[in-house]
Amino acid sequence: MQDSTLCQRCHQPLVLDPTIANLSPSSATLITSALPTPSPPSSLPPTAKLSSLPPSSRQSAEIWASANGIPLPPSGPRSVAESYILLSDSILPPRPTSLTSPTNHQQHQHSPSVPPPSTGTNATNTAPDLGITDRSKDITANLHAILSSRTPISHPICVECTALLQSELQRELEELSRERDAYIEFQKGIVRNKESLGKREMVKDEADGLSEYGMEGTEEEWDELVRRKNELSKEEDKLKKILAETERELEKAHEEEKRVDKEEREQEELEKEFLLAHAAQSTELRHLDETLQSAKTRLLLSQSVLAHLESTNVYNDAFQIGHVPLDPSSATSAGMSVGRSSLTVGTINGLRLGGRPIVEWDEINAAWGLVALCIDRIAVKVGCTFEGHKICPLGSFSRIEELPPGTGKYELYASSDLSPARLLQNRRFNHALVSLLDLLRQLVEFGRRENRGWGVENIEIRKDRISGHSIKLPGISAMQMPTLASMSIMGLGSSSTSDRDANRDSKRENDASGEEQWTRACRAVLAVLKRILVVESEADRTMVQASAPRA
Numbered sequence: 001m002q003d004s005t006l007c008q009r010c011h012q013p014l015v016l017d018p019t020i021a022n023l024s025p026s027s028a029t030l031i032t033s034a035l036p037t038p039s040p041p042s043s044l045p046p047t048a049k050l051s052s053l054p055p056s057s058r059q060s061a062e063i064w065a066s067a068n069g070i071p072l073p074p075s076g077p078r079s080v081a082e083s084y085i086l087l088s089d090s091i092l093p094p095r096p097t098s099l100t101s102p103t104n105h106q107q108h109q110h111s112p113s114v115p116p117p118s119t120g121t122n123a124t125n126t127a128p129d130l131g132i133t134d135r136s137k138d139i140t141a142n143l144h145a146i147l148s149s150r151t152p153i154s155h156p157i158c159v160e161c162t163a164l165l166q167s168e169l170q171r172e173l174e175e176l177s178r179e180r181d182a183y184i185e186f187q188k189g190i191v192r193n194k195e196s197l198g199k200r201e202m203v204k205d206e207a208d209g210l211s212e213y214g215m216e217g218t219e220e221e222w223d224e225l226v227r228r229k230n231e232l233s234k235e236e237d238k239l240k241k242i243l244a245e246t247e248r249e250l251e252k253a254h255e256e257e258k259r260v261d262k263e264e265r266e267q268e269e270l271e272k273e274f275l276l277a278h279a280a281q282s283t284e285l286r287h288l289d290e291t292l293q294s295a296k297t298r299l300l301l302s303q304s305v306l307a308h309l310e311s312t313n314v315y316n317d318a319f320q321i322g323h324v325p326l327d328p329s330s331a332t333s334a335g336m337s338v339g340r341s342s343l344t345v346g347t348i349n350g351l352r353l354g355g356r357p358i359v360e361w362d363e364i365n366a367a368w369g370l371v372a373l374c375i376d377r378i379a380v381k382v383g384c385t386f387e388g389h390k391i392c393p394l395g396s397f398s399r400i401e402e403l404p405p406g407t408g409k410y411e412l413y414a415s416s417d418l419s420p421a422r423l424l425q426n427r428r429f430n431h432a433l434v435s436l437l438d439l440l441r442q443l444v445e446f447g448r449r450e451n452r453g454w455g456v457e458n459i460e461i462r463k464d465r466i467s468g469h470s471i472k473l474p475g476i477s478a479m480q481m482p483t484l485a486s487m488s489i490m491g492l493g494s495s496s497t498s499d500r501d502a503n504r505d506s507k508r509e510n511d512a513s514g515e516e517q518w519t520r521a522c523r524a525v526l527a528v529l530k531r532i533l534v535v536e537s538e539a540d541r542t543m544v545q546a547s548a549p550r551a
Contacts, residue, residue, distance in 0.1 A: 008154035009161040016156070020140060028139050035150045310541055315533035319374045321526050322347050326355050343516060346523035348374070353526060354519030356473075357416075362396065365413035368436075369398040372412055374529055375439060378536070384446040389435045400435040410435060414473065426473070433471045434464045440528060453535035459528055466528070469521035474514025 007014050065071075147155040153165065323344045345355035351367035352359045373393035379386060388406075392399050402408040410432035440461060447455025464471050 007156065007158040007161055008148075009157050009165075012158060014156065014158045016140065020143075022136050023139050023143065025139060028143050031143060032146050035146065037150075310544060314540075315537055318377075319370060319529070319533060320347075320349050321530040321533070323523060323526075324352065326358055343519065344523070345519055346526035348526060348529075354515075354522035356515050356518070361413075361415050365396040368412050369393060369395040371525065371529065372398040372400075372436060374533075375436070375443060378529075378532055379439075379443055379446075381536070382443075382446065382450070382452065384443055386439050386442055389439055391436070391439065400432045400439075402435075412436065430472045433473065437461060437464060437466060437471045437525070440466075440525065443532070444528065447532070453539070454528075454532040466521055467524040469517050469524060471518070471521045471525070473518055 005013060005016070144155040147153075157165070323346045325344050343355075345352045345359065347353065348367050348370045351363050351370065353364060353367040353371065356364070372391045376391040376393050378384075387403070389400050389402055392401055396413060398412040400410045400412060408431075410428045412429065412432040414426045414429040444455055444459050444461065447453075449455070460467055
């Protein structure tokens with residue numbers, strides 16, 4: 001069902017009348033030409049439109065015109081016909097009662113349950129729509145569009161809606177007629193009132209400005225209007241002052257806002273610079289704190305190393321001097337007495353110095369090499385210069401050499417070999433021991449002269465003895481001569497067997513006593529060296545503590 005076949009008011013389906021359905025183009029043109037032409041747009045200028053406004057809206061129109069740059073019309077007296085006058089309901093004549101009210105019409109229009117009345121007049125609406133060509137449909141649709149655009153009513157409409165529309169238009173016509181009659185009566189009253197006023201009142205009204213707008217009224221009304229006008233003028237002036245002051249405050253607020261925005265931008269820049277500087281300072285502070293912690297760690301490590309070094313005895317580490325007891329089982333097997341099994345032998349770096357024949361010559365030679373090295377290093381450290389001899393520390397093959405003009409060289413090592421060459425070397429070993437003891441004596445005397453702690457009077461060194469014990473190795477002089485047994489073999493003696501046994505026992509006792517004395521002499525040499533080392537270590541530690549910077 002197309003929209004053209006529906007009523008535009010009640011939206012009920014309808015069937016067009018055959019005269020409309022089969023409308024010819026000439027008939028459509030005739031109907032269109034009879035329609036009222038649409039009113040063209042107003043060609044009045046804005047000034048004329050402002051002049052035609054009523055006095056009540058003229059002042060606001062002038063303000064709007066001045067704001068939009070439109071020239072104002074010249075002000076002058078206006079007639080009463082140019083003003084809008086509101087009439088009370090008592091002046092209007094009573095309305096006739098309409099048979100069909102709008103409410104009933106709306107209920108009839110929108111109620112789907114009430115069917116449209118079917119009379120003989122709308123029988124054409126129910127006739128079948130036959131023989132309508134496409135061209136006739138187009139002409140009818142164009143006619144309906146033209147009717148809808150030229151009139152305030154949408155087309156097509158059914159017969160019932162047409163009747164209702166006619167009744168509504170009739171009612172509006174009657175209301176407009178009554179309003180027209182009321183305005184005519186009001187105009188006649190004004191004319192009569194104007195004629196009744198004398199010339200004196202007219203002059204007075206003009207003097208008071210009552211005829212400024214060309215309107216008439218009683219004195220009380222005009223007095224009230226003038227008073228109201230004055231009040232409104234004063235209120236307008238007051239509002240204008242308030243508006244001007246508000247505009248000045250607004251300008252100040254705008255300036256203050258600009259200043260605040262500028263200060264805000266400056267503060268943001270300062271805050272940004274501060275944050276950058278704070279970040280840089282924080283980074284530098286963190287770096288300095290890490291550096292400080294590293295320095296403290298290094299300080300603690302250095303202090304720990306210093307304490308360890310201060311508590312370390314360099315000489316004791318290089319030359320560890322002590323003593324150990326001889327092995328009792330070894331001493332008994334060697335033919336020594338049980339009372340001598342408690343004899344102790346001095347050691348340097350774990351090498352025993354003395355204790356023959358229990359201790360081998362290789363160990364004794366290495367120990368004498370360390371003793372020679374120790375005496376030489378101590379002399380160099382304290383600045384002692386030896387006279388007569390010098391030490392050549394060469395480990396197990398160290399030697400003592402005479403200073404010029406002497407050319408003697410004495411080996412500080414020996415062996416148990418009984419060859420004639422070895423016997424001569426052992427004699428030089430005794431000379432080396434005596435020379436080494438003499439160098440130790442010179443070192444002790446140097447300490448006494450320099451007031452060093454180890455140069456005391458209780459150390460006694462004379463020639464080949466130290467603390468009353470001879471440093472010479474016993475048995476080397478005996479090895480220089482053949483034994484009595486060998487002499488008897490060669491026919492140089494005729495002693496008996498008992499004599500030979502007695503001599504052998506006496507030799508063993510003398511050798512045992514000589515070996516013990518030599519061991520004690522070696523231990524005394526080590527005791528002197530240990531005392532020197534301890535005193536020098538304490539002196540060095542005191543010197544380091546005194547020179548160390550205080551925290």
